[in-house]
Amino acid sequence: xxxxxxxxxxxxxxxxxxxxxxxxxGLATNRAALATELNLTKPTISDIVAGLxxxxxxxxxGFGQSTESGGKRPRLLRFLTDSRQVIGVSLTTDLIxxxxxxxxxxxxxxxxxxxxxxxxxxxxxxLVKTINGVIAQLTAPLQCxxxxxxxxxxxxxxxxxxxxxxxxxxxxxxxMLNQQFNTPVHIANxxxxxxxxxxxxxxxxxxxxxxxxxxxxxxxxMAYANMQISGNDIGQLVLLPAMNHTPARTVEQxxxxxxxxxxxxxxxxxxxxxxxxxxxxxYLYIQYAQAQGDVVAEKLMDEISNHIAIICAWLIATQRIxxxxxxxxxxxxxxxxxxxxxxxTRTLTLADTVDRTEFALNPSANLVTIGTxxxxxxxxxxxx
Amino acid sequence: MSQPRYLDIVTFDAEGAFQTLVVAGVKEMLAQTPxxxxxxxxxxxxxxxYSPDKNVHGVIIIANALPDADILALQARDLPVTLVSHxxxxxLPSVRFNNAQGISxxxxxxxxxxxxxxxxxxxxxxxxxxxKEREIAFRQELMRxxxxxxxxxxxxxxxxxxxxxxSIHGLLKANTFFDGVLASDYxxxxxxxxxxxxxxxxxxxxxxxxGFGDAQxxxxxxxxxxxxxxxxxxxxxTRQMLHQMRGIPVYGTTTLSVQLVIRQTSx
Numbered sequence: 001x002x003x004x005x006x007x008x009x010x011x012x013x014x015x016x017x018x019x020x021x022x023x024x025x026g027l028a029t030n031r032a033a034l035a036t037e038l039n040l041t042k043p044t045i046s047d048i049v050a051g052l053x054x055x056x057x058x059x060x061x062g063f064g065q066s067t068e069s070g071g072k073r074p075r076l077l078r079f080l081t082d083s084r085q086v087i088g089v090s091l092t093t094d095l096i097x098x099x100x101x102x103x104x105x106x107x108x109x110x111x112x113x114x115x116x117x118x119x120x121x122x123x124x125x126x127l128v129k130t131i132n133g134v135i136a137q138l139t140a141p142l143q144c145x146x147x148x149x150x151x152x153x154x155x156x157x158x159x160x161x162x163x164x165x166x167x168x169x170x171x172x173x174x175x176m177l178n179q180q181f182n183t184p185v186h187i188a189n190x191x192x193x194x195x196x197x198x199x200x201x202x203x204x205x206x207x208x209x210x211x212x213x214x215x216x217x218x219x220x221x222m223a224y225a226n227m228q229i230s231g232n233d234i235g236q237l238v239l240l241p242a243m244n245h246t247p248a249r250t251v252e253q254x255x256x257x258x259x260x261x262x263x264x265x266x267x268x269x270x271x272x273x274x275x276x277x278x279x280x281x282x283y284l285y286i287q288y289a290q291a292q293g294d295v296v297a298e299k300l301m302d303e304i305s306n307h308i309a310i311i312c313a314w315l316i317a318t319q320r321i322x323x324x325x326x327x328x329x330x331x332x333x334x335x336x337x338x339x340x341x342x343x344x345t346r347t348l349t350l351a352d353t354v355d356r357t358e359f360a361l362n363p364s365a366n367l368v369t370i371g372t373x374x375x376x377x378x379x380x381x382x383x384x
Numbered sequence: 385m386s387q388p389r390y391l392d393i394v395t396f397d398a399e400g401a402f403q404t405l406v407v408a409g410v411k412e413m414l415a416q417t418p419x420x421x422x423x424x425x426x427x428x429x430x431x432x433x434y435s436p437d438k439n440v441h442g443v444i445i446i447a448n449a450l451p452d453a454d455i456l457a458l459q460a461r462d463l464p465v466t467l468v469s470h471x472x473x474x475x476l477p478s479v480r481f482n483n484a485q486g487i488s489x490x491x492x493x494x495x496x497x498x499x500x501x502x503x504x505x506x507x508x509x510x511x512x513x514x515x516k517e518r519e520i521a522f523r524q525e526l527m528r529x530x531x532x533x534x535x536x537x538x539x540x541x542x543x544x545x546x547x548x549x550x551s552i553h554g555l556l557k558a559n560t561f562f563d564g565v566l567a568s569d570y571x572x573x574x575x576x577x578x579x580x581x582x583x584x585x586x587x588x589x590x591x592x593x594x595g596f597g598d599a600q601x602x603x604x605x606x607x608x609x610x611x612x613x614x615x616x617x618x619x620x621x622t623r624q625m626l627h628q629m630r631g632i633p634v635y636g637t638t639t640l641s642v643q644l645v646i647r648q649t650s651x
Contacts, residue, residue: 113636129635136627
């Protein structure tokens with residue numbers, strides 16, 4: 001990691017974030033307590049607080065109790081969660097999903113645009129128009145835009161190194177959006193943000209979490225308690241090598257939703273009275289059919305869980321993971337599916353290591369957008 | 385003297401409860417702008433087509449009041465268009481409620497809080513996107529909770545209380561067992577509660593009843609609903625429209641959340 005000598009501005013910004021975090025978290029809610037808690041001088045704290053009050057992020061409200069030695073009652077400080085709003089954006093091959101949030105992470109509304117059949121060169125223009133749709137709904141000044149994308153991302157520069165589905169290489173997306181909207185922009189890989197969302201917004205205190213996010217794209221993301229995140233699209237990885245005249249199969253060819261549907265169609269031809277011979281196929285419906293004893297659904301669920309188990313085994317064998325989640329629409333396959341994944345994973349790597357890992361499903365469609373909000377609040381205000 | 389600047393709302397029925405609240409929301413947002421609101425109701429003149437004059441600066445269309453061909457004609461005149469609870473293949477900015485979230489809240493409440501297992505679903509007008517989405521979401525929630533889907537329990541309602549009542553009456557006459565009703569709007573839910581009680585069926589003890597959308601009438605009748613702030617829908621649609629009228633290109637659908645409001649019909 002490159003290190004730079006901190007400038008005065010950077011030091012001030014860092015201290016501002018410390019103050020905001022302390023007030024937001026209830027750790028210290030007056031100037032004297034902040035100075036003690038953060039080990040900063042009282043004049044420094046007063047100066048920072050004055051600046052944050054002027055910016056509208058803090059407000060003085062009420063009085064606290066005097067200290068034991070008596071003296072003036074301190075003025076209490078409150079973080080104004082509605083003073084700014086944040087836009088979170090999830091960009092996948094099928095959909096642009098945006099959320100508008102206040103500074104407490106409360107989602108005020110969602111906004112989305114489908115991307116089916118859109119040429120790569122149309123994607124940026126559509127992204128701008130979609131974000132315009134959210135900006136139309138702002139009821140407070142915009143703090144920043146935070147983006148999760150199915151791509152390899154250089155988080156430090158906000159550059160999309162490679163997004164094969166959009167035909168993007170070394171696209172300075174953060175800079176482009178910053179120029180368009182005149183606001184700070186943060187970019188990260190989608191699955192990394194999905195992992196962050198699950199790590200932060202859980203009742204348990206976790207040291208590490210890995211997530212396998214499966215929709216039409218498949219990604220792996222990691223998040224750690226120190227807020228480090230990483231992730232990437234793994235669709236192009238070969239999961240089953242070529243064998244006996246059968247070509248190699250990639251993760252995407254086996255697990256993307258469009259290919260699962262194609263596989264279901266294939267299997268249904270052998271069993272025409274299967275419940276899966278149904279127009280509106282979904283993972284929920286596969287789960288429902290499997291619970292009804294449908295043989296095609298049973299076989300499909302077996303195949304899917306076997307493929308996923310291979311990825312889980314590699315993750316568990318190579319990473320220190322406290323919790324491994326399977327997210328995206330595939331999580332709607334339910335507990336019977338998860339049990340198969342765990343059972344199969346135990347046969348592919350050291351069973352002890354698998355048994356020490358917590359597995360969970362997370363079918364929420366909002367993992368990435370929640371992660372974008374978490375990223376925004378952390379990077380802009382340091383409050384998470 | 386400067387020309388008037390109009391924002392037109394096009395709706396099939398300007399007097400419906402839903403439409404009235406949308407219009408109220410739009411009116412509220414326009415109060416501080418130079419635009420004047422006009423409401424064009426097509427119900428009483430279904431054969432006539434909506435044709436905006438040159439003083440119209442934007443058009444809000446409610447619930448499939450105009451066919452796609454007419455909407456395309458508006459776009460060809462560079463008129464900004466925003467849709468409210470409207471389904472179309474056209475890529476136009478729109479505002480809707482999160483139907484899936486609302487149905488999920490209602491189904492979970494009936495299954496887990498009220499321990500019901502045989503839930504009747506009362507449909508809306510199936511040509512409208514809200515009605516379609518609510519039914520799809522209902523089916524998905526049954527699957528999610530491992531409840532068998534019984535097609536006999538999907539009944540017609542057409543967002544019309546009398547039709548909904550009639551449907552439930554038919555089920556009672558056929559001695560079909562059910563212990564819960566989820567209606568696609570609160571007005572149908574209200575009519576169903578009255579029908580059940582008139583037939584000696586205890587609500588909620590024998591049948592719990594819930595509906596989508598909330599208003600003073602739902603509160604007065606004690607109906608459990610998911611609260612969908614329709615006036616806010618109008619406000620949000622206006623924000624979108626004002627942005628477009630400033631020449632800013634807008635794409636996408638804004639979806640508003642709903643909240644579960646538990647009252648006597650399911651407690």
